[in-house]
Amino acid sequence: MIFKKIIRQASKKRLLLFFLAISFIFNVIGANFGLPALWHPDELTHSVTRMLTTKTLNPGRFIYPSLYYYALFFLNVPYSFYLLITGRTELLTTDQELKETVISNVFLTSRIFTALIGSLSIVMIYLLAKKVSNERAAIISAGFASVTMAMITYSHFATSDIPVTAMSLLSLYLILCLHDKPTTINYILSGAAIGLATGTKYYAALLVILLCVAHLLATRKISITRDLFLAGVFCILAFFASTPFAILDFPSFYRDISVLQRTTMLVDNLYDPLPAFSYIFHLDNGLGTPLLILSFLGTLFCVFVKRDNKKLMLLILWGIIYYGLISYRIHFSYLRYILPVVPILIIASGVFSDFLLSIKNPDIHLPNGYMRTSIKIQSYCSLSQTTGISRICQDIMTAYTILT
Secondary structure: OHHHHHHHHOOHHHHHHHHHHHHHHHHHOOOOOOOOOOOOOOOOHHHHHHHHHHOOOOOOOOOOOOHHHHHHHHHHHHHHHHHHHOOOHHHHHOOHHHHHHHHHHHHHHHHHHHHHHHHHHHHHHHHHHHHHOOHHHHHHHHHHHHOOHHHHHHOOOOOOHHHHHHHHHHHHHHHHHHHHOOOHHHHHHHHHHHHHHHOOOHHHHHHHHHHHHHHHHHHOOOOOOHHHHHHHHHHHHHHHHHOOHHHHOHHHHHHHHHHHHHHOOOOOOOOOOOHHHHHHHHHHHHHOHHHHHHHHHHHHHHHHOOOOOHHHHHHHHHHHHHHHHHHHHOOOOOHHHHHHHHHHHHHHHHHHHHHHHOOOOOOOOOOOOHHHHHHHHHHHHHHHHHOOOOHHHHHHHHHHHHHO
16 A cells, blocks of 8 residues: 555654644634634634724633633734724724624634644644653554544634643643652743643643642652742732733622532533533544544553553543543533543553554464554544544554554
């Protein structure tokens, strides 16, 4: 097969770049969906357009924290300035067609930026998998992530779901660096990253638990050290730096947080009386059944076989903590609420696939090529169910897994 020669000659870094390109292409296809109709109520661009129009930095609503509001705001400032100097700003109140075009452009720019963040998340998945395992597991994980429906779908909209996933992955990487080398700078960076992640979506504050566990494993002391205190300080500072109007407009902040607190457990689950099970239903949709099964097997493999790998255990622990608390707290389930768990499952599947590919036990008498054929079938099934991409893209993605 022609792709075998291509894969053998390609370097791992080139494969990663290829997966990034594939991811970005899938993320931006259909980014203009629905425009100029604005049907998605959770896209932050609704508030960003108001901020641009009224020239204010106050989002005015705090159901979500403000970091991604500001990212989209400053991203669209040049376009807003262009409208101002060309005299089109004054026409927006009277020219409905121009208004729809301007709003569509702001939304499209914001969505493309989210698509880029979604693709860059592939790099973080690669780096995390490499840190807890090896480069082959990292490449496999990146390949799975680049064509996973869960990542692709939410990269199409200017919501905070993909950004908080990316910020969580960055925080996890820095926490693992802290575990390896518990220096002051690693504590500060980890705390600041968690603060910024929380400034993207509040539930990322759960990363503080993992920071404390990593601190305990690194120092083997149950105590609040100076470095841990600094991590907490920088976490708080980073959060309020990203959401300053939580202080400057505290009444609005308190109002929205109170509403968020009251509503998360009021709506009955639509799929199952036990939210934990209904979230599995969404994971099945987001990963595809073959990859979901592979990721569950990989999680069990990591817990029972790779339990001495403390960094890998930290990743698995994060997935369990986040999934458990979110499924307990939020009774109306959507995949986007547990999106930060998806990369952990993908990494677990990558680590497990790497293990299967490395089996060379002479006592196991299987037909020639049986194991590799099995992995190939799993990879093809995962890809075909998650995205329906062409056979060529599937061949390229799975060829490395099979042939390496």
